[in-house]
Amino acid sequence: MSSRSILIVEDEPAIREMVGFALSQAGFESIEAGDAAQARKRIAERPPDLVLLDWMLPGMSGIELARYLRKNDATRKLPLIMLTARSEEADKLKGLEIGADDYVTKPFSPRELVARINAVLRRAAPAANDETISSGGISLDPTGHRVTAGDTNLEMGPTEFRLLHFFMTHAERVYSRSQLLDQVWGSHVYVEERTVDVHIRRLRKALSLSGHDRFVQTVRGSGYRFSTQV
Numbered sequence: 001m002s003s004r005s006i007l008i009v010e011d012e013p014a015i016r017e018m019v020g021f022a023l024s025q026a027g028f029e030s031i032e033a034g035d036a037a038q039a040r041k042r043i044a045e046r047p048p049d050l051v052l053l054d055w056m057l058p059g060m061s062g063i064e065l066a067r068y069l070r071k072n073d074a075t076r077k078l079p080l081i082m083l084t085a086r087s088e089e090a091d092k093l094k095g096l097e098i099g100a101d102d103y104v105t106k107p108f109s110p111r112e113l114v115a116r117i118n119a120v121l122r123r124a125a126p127a128a129n130d131e132t133i134s135s136g137g138i139s140l141d142p143t144g145h146r147v148t149a150g151d152t153n154l155e156m157g158p159t160e161f162r163l164l165h166f167f168m169t170h171a172e173r174v175y176s177r178s179q180l181l182d183q184v185w186g187s188h189v190y191v192e193e194r195t196v197d198v199h200i201r202r203l204r205k206a207l208s209l210s211g212h213d214r215f216v217q218t219v220r221g222s223g224y225r226f227s228t229q230v
């Protein structure tokens with residue numbers, strides 16, 4: 001199997017090198033570009049599996065390049081993670097608005113970056129809804145409706161099962177209660193937001209049998225995240 005390729009668009013050679021090294025350690029092939037023009041050339045030559053795009057670039061900015069990629073049919077669905085030194089909420093929203101799949105603030109650890117890349121690539125993969133998903137020692141089998149941790153069977157209700165399924169296919173990202181309601185319960189259903197807390201509690205209880213409840217994390221003021229990076 002050929003390794004997946006990641007295009008790093010970053011004008012600072014030291015960061016490009018650090019990221020390139022982390023990617024190759026994680027088994028990815030890294031391709032580098034120092035500005036938007038080079039990036040467009042690399043993408044035209046051979047589309048990568050994902051683009052890491054720095055916000056601040058000389059010439060055409062990262063945001064402009066992201067817009068350009070989203071406007072073109074050939075690159076519309078190319079997974080895209082913005083890298084930035086800015087941490088303001090407004091900028092983050094702007095990045096996500098133009099269609100970035102995720103947003104990583106500098107300074108970041110290579111480990112965190114690789115985890116985010118893997119999460120975005122998993123989301124971008126064609127949905128194979130009946131495929132068993134494994135993450136951090138938990139296996140979820142959508143067909144058999146079973147969750148296991150090693151030999152331990154983790155019993156849970158259908159809502160907890162759907163919630164866990166969503167979390168495992170959307171790991172390392174924070175979701176608000178209302179986003180979870182839309183994604184797991186469906187936007188047509190009227191449920192109070194605190195219902196989410198009830199099911200999170202039940203899910204944690206089910207997972208605590210194998211000590212995996214720590215993967216379901218509360219992010220104060222924002223919502224919940226499933227992360228195996230603990």
Ligand code: CA
Nearest residue numbers: 011054056057
């Ligand atoms: Ca830069």
